[in-house]
Amino acid sequence: MIEQVLTRKNLLRAMRKVQQNHGSAGVDRMPVTKLSELMSIDREELIAQVQTGNYLPQAILGVEIPKGNGKYRLLGIPTVTDRLLQQAVLQIITARFEFKFSDYSFGFRPNRSVQQAVLKAQGYINEGFQHIVDIDLQTFPPAGG
DSSP: OHHHHTHHHHHHHHHHHHHTTOOOOOOOOOGGGHHHHHHHHHHHHHHHHTTTTOOOOOOOEEEEHHHHHHSSEEEEEEHHHHHHHHHHHHHHHHHGGGGSSSOOTTTTTTOOOHHHHHHHHEEEEEEEOOOOOOGGGGGGTTOOO
């Protein structure tokens, strides 16, 4: 599968997606606008590092963002290069496994949104269901705890 991830076509598609997202720079301070330059200069070296198992993701920049309830959530910002590789992997994995997911699953899926999940829940309420469960895995207690 790694060969599919590292094809020129997939990496270019991933690069465009990362650039479209306009994300912030990570610990290396490289903006997404420099990604095209990186790909034209260092693409083969990056591919070789991944293929040989020598690529090491960089540290993630931690930024606290307000949650709205007076609490903060830690947001991790990877470097642009790491986001490129994550996106390249996501594209291949999504194409391979997306069809196996339940129609009732909305989290972090293509063509799915929070608004669709809310509309689905509203439909269940209109059908007479009375309970909605919202689970945040980060605050979910560990097994046995």
